Amino acid sequence: xxxxxxxxxxxxxxxxxxxxxxxxxxxxxxxxxxxxxxxxxxxxxxxxxxxxxxxxxxxxxxxxxxxxxxxxxxxxxxxxxxxxxxxxxxxxxxxxxxxxxxxxxxxxxxxxxxxxxxxxxxxxxxxxxxxxxxxxxxxxxxxxxxxxxxxxxxxxxxxxxxxxxxxxxxxxxxxxxxxxxxxxxxxxxxxxxxxxxxxxxxxxxxxxxxxxxxxxxxxxxxxxxxxxxxxxxxxxxxxxxxxxxxxxxxxxxxxxxxxxxxxxxxxxxxxxxxxxxxxxxxxxxxxxxxxxxxxxxxxxxxxxxxxxxxxxxxxxxxxxxxxxxxxxxxxxxxxxxxxxxxxxxxxxxxxxxxxxxxxxxxxxxxxxxxxxxxxxxxxxxxxxxxxxxxxxxxxxxxxxxxxxxxxxxxxxxxxxxxxxxxxxxxxxxxxxxxxxxxxxxxxxxxxxxxxxxxxxxxxxxxxxxxxxxxxxxxxxxxxxxxxxxxxxxxxxxxxxxxxxxx
Numbered sequence: 001x002x003x004x005x006x007x008x009x010x011x012x013x014x015x016x017x018x019x020x021x022x023x024x025x026x027x028x029x030x031x032x033x034x035x036x037x038x039x040x041x042x043x044x045x046x047x048x049x050x051x052x053x054x055x056x057x058x059x060x061x062x063x064x065x066x067x068x069x070x071x072x073x074x075x076x077x078x079x080x081x082x083x084x085x086x087x088x089x090x091x092x093x094x095x096x097x098x099x100x101x102x103x104x105x106x107x108x109x110x111x112x113x114x115x116x117x118x119x120x121x122x123x124x125x126x127x128x129x130x131x132x133x134x135x136x137x138x139x140x141x142x143x144x145x146x147x148x149x150x151x152x153x154x155x156x157x158x159x160x161x162x163x164x165x166x167x168x169x170x171x172x173x174x175x176x177x178x179x180x181x182x183x184x185x186x187x188x189x190x191x192x193x194x195x196x197x198x199x200x201x202x203x204x205x206x207x208x209x210x211x212x213x214x215x216x217x218x219x220x221x222x223x224x225x226x227x228x229x230x231x232x233x234x235x236x237x238x239x240x241x242x243x244x245x246x247x248x249x250x251x252x253x254x255x256x257x258x259x260x261x262x263x264x265x266x267x268x269x270x271x272x273x274x275x276x277x278x279x280x281x282x283x284x285x286x287x288x289x290x291x292x293x294x295x296x297x298x299x300x301x302x303x304x305x306x307x308x309x310x311x312x313x314x315x316x317x318x319x320x321x322x323x324x325x326x327x328x329x330x331x332x333x334x335x336x337x338x339x340x341x342x343x344x345x346x347x348x349x350x351x352x353x354x355x356x357x358x359x360x361x362x363x364x365x366x367x368x369x370x371x372x373x374x375x376x377x378x379x380x381x382x383x384x385x386x387x388x389x390x391x392x393x394x395x396x397x398x399x400x401x402x403x404x405x406x407x408x409x410x411x412x413x414x415x416x417x418x419x420x421x422x423x424x425x426x427x428x429x430x431x432x433x434x435x436x437x438x439x440x441x442x443x444x445x446x447x448x449x450x451x452x453x454x455x456x457x458x459x460x461x462x463x464x465x466x467x468x469x470x471x472x473x474x475x476x477x478x479x480x481x482x483x484x485x486x487x488x489x490x491x492x493x494x495x496x497x498x499x500x501x502x
Contacts, residue, residue, distance in 0.1 A: 033394050034428060035396055036428040039429075044383065047337055049380060052080075052342035054082070057091055057112055059083075059347065069119055081123065087130065129148055134158065147193075151195065167217050182224070183210075185207045188228060212246070228254065234251050238296070250299050255277055257322070315358055315371070319375050346359060374446075383397035384400055440495070450470075
């Protein structure tokens, strides 16, 4: 047991040196954050921007999709993209002749993957959904494009399709390339994306067949699952694969910030929107660490602040503080996270009816960047090492060249405007003289004011589109002299600032 006088001294020192957290909890309008460049640090991989989700496979053939992909690649350098439906009938991979014998056609698959690779992005291959002629039943998901979510009518034919598909990829791109891809079996089988009954046992069957068919082509290929919603099944999945000796190179799952505690944890808690994602990631992280395969990589293959179309969330500057806070909390718990999605070239609910409808993407229709796009752009500037910082609203990092980069934000729930927050940064262990402050808020990097002034047109003209793109651009950083080792700034509600100290 610790001695009480030591504990008391530690509390006193913490209080005197870290006013910021206490002020934040008390609702004070002014905070002090101490930035100590000599504090302990650890590697800080940019796990939040290594992969993105997108609309289904066939949409990747569109010029608008590839335009948005290039735009997001430029600001994040992301390496992988994940989408549904590579086996959908519209991709044309599976058919049967008049005698019922399988026919394969990889023409569109080649165009899809060629397009990704030509733009410097590799596939995170989601094996889905069921070709209609291979399906045991005609069970269509309610998405606008109606994917078939039935198990196969013949497991041997499913095995042959997965093997033929995988073999074709290796033949076309080479094993050295395809060994750098990932193969994930299905999407959210615990929900209505999988019609097998009982769900879990029949998904195990699907996974076992698929994983073995992929590994039969090359043991170097990486396969995993269960790609569940709401952080479900991972512990059971690991046990199943371990007990049955089924290949498993990584585990994956999903959660959204507005999922309920009942669905994710089986509890009645009221978990705030800015806490849910990393609470769920931590749950799965612990399941892996206490399993028979404690070093298994965790890939969070879908996350966002909302699974609904909420304009006040995914279209709004709210996404800046939400994303920054999610990065702060999830650091060290996950190998990679895939934001759903990079673009509003997306048709799960049908054809886009208005440019800004709360879509998941970073880029709206007509190539208009949203505030979330600018949040990723700013946070990309964080360094490769994270320095310990006693604050729940800031991240301090160091780049390879030794410069310090800080993210600081003023979080409030999306239904609340939030109050302005005055923040004084007190620097220790650095001789930095200049702060370059880049901001994202209602007045910086947000198209909303311009859109409202033009009357919120449903179909903006070409001139209006140009104006909206310009309004969405981030202004140059503000240069501020650091005096007496301090710099003070004010953040509005839902404001994010990324500050380079030089």
